[in-house]
Amino acid sequence: MAEKLAIAGGTPILQRSDYKNWPVITDDDRKFVNEVLDSGIVAGGTAPQVVALEKEWAEFTGAKHCLTTCSGTAALHMGLAAIDVGPGDEVLVPSYTFLATASCIIHQMAIPVFVDIDLKTYTMDPTKIEAAITERTKAIMPVHIQGCPADMGPIMEIAKKHNLHVIEDACQAHGAMYKGQMCGTIGIVGAFSLNNLKNLCGGEGGLFVTNDEDVVKKGDLVRYFGDECDEKTLRQKYNSSILGYMYRNQELPAALARGQLKHLNELNDTRIRNSEYLSRELGKIPGVIPPACPTDCKHVYWFYAVRFDPQAAGIDADPRRFRIAVEKALAKEGVLVGQWQVMPTLAQDVFQSMLGVGDRYPWAINEAKGITYKYDVNDFPVAQAYCDSYTNVHSIHPPNGLELNEKVVAGFQKVFGNLGEVMDHADDDVKPGFDGALYGVG
Ligand SMILES: Cc1ncc(COP(=O)(O)O)c(C=O)c1O
Structure with a gap:
């Protein structure tokens, strides 16, 4: 029988104390x-x-x-x-x-x-x-x-x-x-x-x-x-x-x-090792899409973002609702996940309002010449699809290593093994994310 999800009252896979904070001071x-x-x-x-x-x-x-x-x-x-x-x-x-x-x-x-x-x-x-x-x-x-x-x-x-x-x-x-x-x-x-x-x-x-x-x-x-x-x-x-x-x-x-x-090179090596491990293991779970590293490039994984595809996971839900439900279930398992930017950059009020400096500057400079500007999110479907479907997995930064990331994978496996129950709890009052100390903020 599948293990009971933490969001349904089961035991979480991870504790906050399993995570070590960044930066590493030497x-x-x-x-x-x-x-x-x-x-x-x-x-x-x-x-x-x-x-x-x-x-x-x-x-x-x-x-x-x-x-x-x-x-x-x-x-x-x-x-x-x-x-x-x-x-x-x-x-x-x-x-x-x-x-x-x-x-x-x-x-x-x-x-x-x-x-x-x-x-x-x-x-x-x-x-x-x-x-x-x-x-x-x-x-x-x-x-x-x-x-x-x-x-x-x-x-x-x-x-x-x-x-x-x-x-x-x-x-x-x-x-x-x-x-x-x-x-x-x-x-x-x-x-x-x-x-x-x-x-x-x-x-x-x-x-x-x-x-x-x-x-x-x-x-x-x-x-x-x-x-x-x-x-x-x-x-x-x-x-x-x-x-x-x-x-x-x-x-x-x-x-x-x-x-x-x-220590930058060795710290980056740890990020790469953790991220490649996650990509290998999470990539085996239908519905989880790990980040790509372009050919002949070195990705240094400041953050590690995965995307979720409900269809591939066998769930009939829109990507945004599915992502939020999975994030909540992972958070209750003690897996620190959550979004960084929550919308395409141009969707932020500062661009939508175009208040800028004074009265609509800088746009007014060219508008006076008959040029028009609009920041329409519909023109950027890929950024929107990304924002609907991604979450960051906060376990790749040093000094965290494979021991933590094995538990993170176990958390994902548990959640993706119980997706029906995950969706039943999609509206629970759970706020995924992390405390500031994880990244050195007081
Ligand atoms: C992509 C990107 N550009 C610019 C900045 C601005 O850097 P700072 O916060 O040091 O001003 C950041 C910082 O988070 C960033 O992530």
Whole structure:
């Protein structure tokens, strides 16, 4: 007889205590952080930890230049400003990503134009890019979502053909590789986030990389008020030459990121091992679709997302209801699952209302010329199908290993072995998800 589901009063397979929290703190982190405390130097564009992190990240990625920033969003915005994206320009972004990929375009008074995703990799679908290009398009911003490399080969070809820049949102993809090249170093700018959740964690922060001398110079100005430094004394001139922001990082987050960087490869290896194990085992369950890793690529599994297909599972329910019912049953088994972004990015109110800055800016710039914009979710069926059917499985981050993931698989097997009962409890008041401590949030 099938084991009774926890959602029906049975015993859960897992406890929260089976899960270990991210990030993994080592003596390297303590050493660098203590260096900051002992030095008394806590900030500054040429302070030792930020400078060392810039050098070490440039070495790790193979990029010529790296600038530390206060966030991944700042690094993306600096990229747009450094390549002269401006008012009324259009920038292509995937229909499923984190808000900041698209909102930083608005910060530059430019207009995000969405391109639907590929359902296997969840990244921008290159076959849909050209239809979105207009005479106003200035750049393409692919996202290496959840650590999966976007299909950079065709994206770079299209960009070259239409004379566009490519800014890579690699905020979730530290160490990911696309056909032998490090993600973030293929386009003119790559942006990485160092927030608490990320494969490379500084608590908060970001990294901007480029091989272009002019772009790094302009990015550096944008990073710090547009104010130039005296080349000899390295002192600030207090004379801003262009519009800039305060996007610097600080010594403590940089020190932590340096300690983490020493272990990035081994930590990524653990993520890959856990994820490949889950894909192998969960892929055997009808109705569970594991994430794809594109050929000749290294996926670094920031998050691990599976999709559910009710038909393949033999259940007559719409995908959204089925996904929610399965999530609830898994949550009651103690399996930490749940969605990250819950809708295609363009469905968020900030795009639907197009309030933007002032009265409908940046859209009003081009609307005055008779160009119309609408963000209609129906135009992005793949992102919608993905959002209806996916959940993240929160057991792949180190130091968790196969022991935990074997139990996670057992939880899935139990739930998928009792789908009739799972659907009977589809409306139960259960809230899947995780507590902040799992990813270092207080
Ligand atoms: C895809 C993506 N882009 C941009 C960002 C922004 O990074 P940050 O939070 O460091 O500003 C994030 C962060 O979650 C992200 O996941």
